[in-house]
Amino acid sequence: FFDEQKVSLLRVLTDRGTEYCGRPENHAYQLYLGVENIDHSRTKARSPQTNGICERFHRTMQDECYNIIFRKKIYTSLAELQLDVDHWVHSYNRSRPHSGKYCYGKTPMQTFFDSMHIAYQKNIDSIKQDADFGFDFVNSSVS
Numbered sequence: 001f002f003d004e005q006k007v008s009l010l011r012v013l014t015d016r017g018t019e020y021c022g023r024p025e026n027h028a029y030q031l032y033l034g035v036e037n038i039d040h041s042r043t044k045a046r047s048p049q050t051n052g053i054c055e056r057f058h059r060t061m062q063d064e065c066y067n068i069i070f071r072k073k074i075y076t077s078l079a080e081l082q083l084d085v086d087h088w089v090h091s092y093n094r095s096r097p098h099s100g101k102y103c104y105g106k107t108p109m110q111t112f113f114d115s116m117h118i119a120y121q122k123n124i125d126s127i128k129q130d131a132d133f134g135f136d137f138v139n140s141s142v143s
Contacts, residue, residue, distance in 0.1 A: 007116065007120070015042065015043050015048070060092075061088075065088040092108070094109045
């Protein structure tokens with residue numbers, strides 16, 4: 001998705017679960033982030049409020065997706081369940097207005113597209129910062 005929008009993912013914030021963290025030299029997720037040059041921040045231990053937006057999303061997904069779809073249908077495969085979850089996520093991001101921080105009554109996708117200029121600027125600043133560090137191309141020396 002981010003590649004299609006020509007926006008680099010610079011940083012992710014996760015909890016400290018073993019699906020995200022481990023020994024960096026052999027943990028698949030951390031190896032992937034390293035290869036993609038994405039910074040990985042972790043929430044403070046035993047402090048779910050530091051990742052409140054994500055925690056709220058989990059609650060909303062439970063209330064508005066899982067509690068409803070499991071009452072309507074018995075799933076015979078994960079693929080079948082995934083289709084319904086994907087449909088809900090698409091609607092959540094593209095049709096459902098949000099009143100939370102930054103959205104102001106817009107959908108998350110509208111908010112994303114309205115703020116793409118900020119993402120582009122952060123990418124430019126990141127590139128400039130990387131270019132300013134370390135090597136003087138004119139004098140061919142390390143600074």
